[in-house]
Amino acid sequence: MKARCPECDGEIEVYDDVINGEIVTCPECGMDFEVVIEEKGEIKLVPAEVEGEDWGE
Numbered sequence: 914m915k916a917r918c919p920e921c922d923g924e925i926e927v928y929d930d931v932i933n934g935e936i937v938t939c940p941e942c943g944m945d946f947e948v949v950i951e952e953k954g955e956i957k958l959v960p961a962e963v964e965g966e967d968w969g970e
């Protein structure tokens with residue numbers, strides 16, 4: 914399965930059994946994206962939140 918990078922429009926390979934919330938990395942621009950599987954079964958990629966940033970306490 915292939916998804917399109919929202920950042921650089923490059924192709925990102927995604928496993929067929931990919932799960933919601935999985936992190937994929939674009940080979941073109943190196944950005945990390947979180948996989949969101951929509952109701953129709955379409956895959957959407959949203960920029961992954963950078964861990965280690967503290968909000969509040």
Ligand SMILES: [Zn+2]
Pocket residue numbers: 918919920921922923939940941942943944
């Ligand atoms: Zn990219």
